[in-house]
Amino acid sequence: MNWIKQFSLENQVAVVTGAAGGLGRELVKILFDAGAYLVLADTDEASLRLLLQATDPSGERVRIQQCDVTNEQDILFLIEQTNNHFKRIDVLVNCAGVLGSDAALFDQTAEDWDRVFDVNLKGSWMAATHISQYMVAQHIKGRIINISSSLGLRAQLKRVPYASSKAAVEHLTRNMAMELVQYQIRVNCLAPGWMNTPMVEGILNGPNGKNWRAAIPMGRAAEPSELAGPLLLLASTASSYMTGTVLRVDGGYAYCGIELPE
Numbered sequence: 001m002n003w004i005k006q007f008s009l010e011n012q013v014a015v016v017t018g019a020a021g022g023l024g025r026e027l028v029k030i031l032f033d034a035g036a037y038l039v040l041a042d043t044d045e046a047s048l049r050l051l052l053q054a055t056d057p058s059g060e061r062v063r064i065q066q067c068d069v070t071n072e073q074d075i076l077f078l079i080e081q082t083n084n085h086f087k088r089i090d091v092l093v094n095c096a097g098v099l100g101s102d103a104a105l106f107d108q109t110a111e112d113w114d115r116v117f118d119v120n121l122k123g124s125w126m127a128a129t130h131i132s133q134y135m136v137a138q139h140i141k142g143r144i145i146n147i148s149s150s151l152g153l154r155a156q157l158k159r160v161p162y163a164s165s166k167a168a169v170e171h172l173t174r175n176m177a178m179e180l181v182q183y184q185i186r187v188n189c190l191a192p193g194w195m196n197t198p199m200v201e202g203i204l205n206g207p208n209g210k211n212w213r214a215a216i217p218m219g220r221a222a223e224p225s226e227l228a229g230p231l232l233l234l235a236s237t238a239s240s241y242m243t244g245t246v247l248r249v250d251g252g253y254a255y256c257g258i259e260l261p262e
């Protein structure tokens with residue numbers, strides 16, 4: 001048996017939301033290298049165009065589609081366009097996400113809370129629901145991958161809406177997995193920690209960067225390429241008996257508490 005072949009995405013179609021972001025673009029590269037056809041969705045069309053040029057200038061295997069995941073019509077149009085072009089969707093990666101403001105509890109606003117939950121939770125739910133419905137209609141044994149964070153499990157100061165939304169994304173994963181198991185559609189979650197992407201590089205290279213790095217058991221942030229194994233596992237048939245799982249890829253960050261002095 002050639003076990004490595006299980007990880008291939010050849011002839012598979014994957015939709016990635018938030019594709020133009022720091023992490024999204026890295027996930028796109030990994031899925032492309034694994035052989036997938038891709039539809040890249042994001043609100044930021046200019047960045048999508050640049051990403052298309054960098055990934056697949058011929059446009060043979062990659063399409064882009066402007067899409068706001070908080071807008072149901074946008075999601076339905078994304079599905080329609082993907083179906084018109086590639087005729088199927090095997091994998092959805094829900095990577096669109098926002099961090100929200102860097103504010104202590106009493107400084108947080110209801111607007112910020114709504115924005116973070118709208119994109120991170122409602123957007124993931126809405127894309128996954130419509131795309132899984134499409135998969136059922138097409139008899140596709142699809143895979144849905146939600147993106148959480150170490151903060152879906154551990155608490156951190158000034159991140160109440162973000163961390164709460166990511167905890168909810170993890171439970172969304174478990175609940176959707178149970179709903180969709182009857183259709184052989186699997187729903188899993190990837191929970192990265194500190195990644196070397198623009199979203200967190202500013203913090204890691206800032207005045208407190210050394211302290212942040214010291215709080216990571218492995219002592220460093222991850223290169224986005226270190227998500228390749230876990231992503232391809234969840235996106236491919238190599239994980240055929242996994243559903244409802246949260247896979248943490250964070251150098252142990254979610255499990256490490258603050259060390260108290262002796």
Ligand SMILES: NC(=O)c1ccc[n+]([C@@H]2O[C@H](COP(=O)([O-])OP(=O)(O)OC[C@H]3O[C@@H](n4cnc5c(N)ncnc54)[C@H](O)[C@@H]3O)[C@@H](O)[C@H]2O)c1
Nearest residue numbers: 018020021022023024043068069096097149192195197199
């Ligand atoms: N970068 C990290 O270290 C890290 C760590 C853990 C988890 N994550 C998670 O990974 C995901 C991506 O993070 P990132 O670092 O790429 O962030 P990023 O800010 O670089 O990218 C997010 C992307 O999502 C897009 N987006 C925002 N709102 C959208 C909407 N309503 N509809 C469609 N697209 C929208 C943005 O245009 C952007 O391209 C997020 O869910 C984040 O919480 C990131």
